[in-house]
Amino acid sequence: MDYKHDTIAAIATPVGMGGIGIIKISGNLSVGIAQKVFRPKHPVRSFENFRLYLGHIIDPGSGLPVDEVLISIMRGPLSYTREDVLEVNSHSGHAILSKVLHIILQSGARLAQPGEFTLRAFLNGRIDLTQAEAIIDLINARSETSLHAAANQLAGGFLRRLEEIRGQLIEIMVEIEASMDFPDEQHTRIDRQRIADRIRTTILRPTRELISAYSQRKVWHEGIAVVIAGRVNVGKSSILNRLLQKERALVTPIPGTTRDLLECGITIKGIPIRIVDTAGMRKVRGTVEKKGLALTMDRVRSAGIILVVVDRSRPLNQHDLNALGKADKKDVIVVVNKIDLPRKASEKKIEDAFGGLPRVYVSALTGEGFNELTNAIHRLILSRANITPAPSIIPNLRHTVALQQAVDCLEKALRNIMENLPFEIVAADLVWARNAIDEITGHTTNEEVIDGIFNRFCLGK
Ligand SMILES: Nc1nc2c(ncn2[C@@H]2O[C@H](COP(=O)(O)OP(=O)(O)OP(=O)(O)O)[C@@H](O)[C@H]2O)c(=O)[nH]1
Ligand SMILES: [Mg+2]
Structure with a gap:
């Protein structure tokens, strides 16, 4: 453009x-x-x-x-x-x-x-550029938290953090330049250890902190898929409806009611969630059900979190275990449903089948236990991705790539400092690090990158 x-x-x-x-x-x-x-x-x-x-x-x-x-x-x-x-x-x-x-x-x-x-x-x-990108994030924000982070970025929050880091970098560069210009003067002779420490604490550390916040981006901006799986008739669709607080999925006493995937959005404590209801597990009858089951298994494999639902009012069987499938155990919450009814599956049987997994007891009919269920989902999400409750700066991929480049240059500078290499070489490393940071704000960004950013806008923005 x-x-x-x-x-x-x-x-x-x-x-x-x-x-x-x-x-x-x-x-x-x-x-x-x-x-x-x-x-x-x-x-x-x-x-x-x-x-x-x-x-x-x-x-x-x-x-x-x-x-x-x-x-x-x-x-x-x-x-x-x-x-x-x-x-x-x-x-x-x-x-x-x-x-x-x-x-x-x-x-x-x-x-x-x-x-x-x-x-x-x-x-x-x-x-x-970070503010321009914040505008896209603001428009696309799907949760309170991503909105907050985008607003902060638009107000220059990210820019200021980068300028702090850049300011520290420039100070060190000036000091090194001075010692190169007047190598013999006592007062400009540089203590290598001190410079290295300063780079570590005032530049490397905050840059790494920004990079680690990127892992949260997917969670806050795109949300997490929570797939409800389990044997037929255990109450998966009823649980979806409860979580959505509306009758979205069809619920009947007939096993095999849900045949297709049904995906809906909610937020749990600010985190955008896509809840997916699936076809129940049983001995497959007919091609429609076969396809439904294949979709379910695919979705379970690609899910963020899997709620494996069991019905406590009936004895467990093999299909309850199949629902666990190949799911990574660390992504699973076992939801024991229908606790309003007389129990037919003993606690021991449940423990034998699902021991070691987080377990929540609910009734989709009465709503009992649903606070615990949303808490358990929230806890699992936070624990999995090192998520902090409300990050104020969430860099995007472009920022993170540039920040990582800066980190690589800084680490190289540190090595060169400690190996007593000439300061000309260290100074060059630091220039590369600065360039990487300047690419984020748009000081030195090439045209293609800029076009790429603005092409993602909608018309009229
Ligand atoms: N008493 C009681 N009944 C429930 C509970 N949850 C679900 N049900 C009933 O159980 C039956 C099956 O519920 P669904 O939500 O359709 O179960 P599902 O797992 O989605 O079933 P499929 O889609 O066939 O796999 C319905 O008659 C529900 O009303 C519960 O907590 N307590
Ligand atoms: Mg269903």
């Missing part, structure tokens, strides 16, 4: 039936376009910044009003892009928004590419 000084326009809201739709225009022509296509209800001599004006968009061809709208002008640099921005709030709906956009395009703007408004904000220095 080349930055051009032309004026761009796009529909900024999802097109469809809705209350209002917003068209955004950015560039030198914005104010002129407003004067051309907008007829205010009350005469306006010149548009003030950040004020809403009521009036009509006029079709220049026919001179007829197209829609009653509210417009606002935000002159650069006090705008999203730092350019002059015009926003038109029209009624929503595909036809009306397209018509208004068409009129604006005829008046000198061109259609914006996806992400181009934000690209301009970046190129005009209003935000750095």
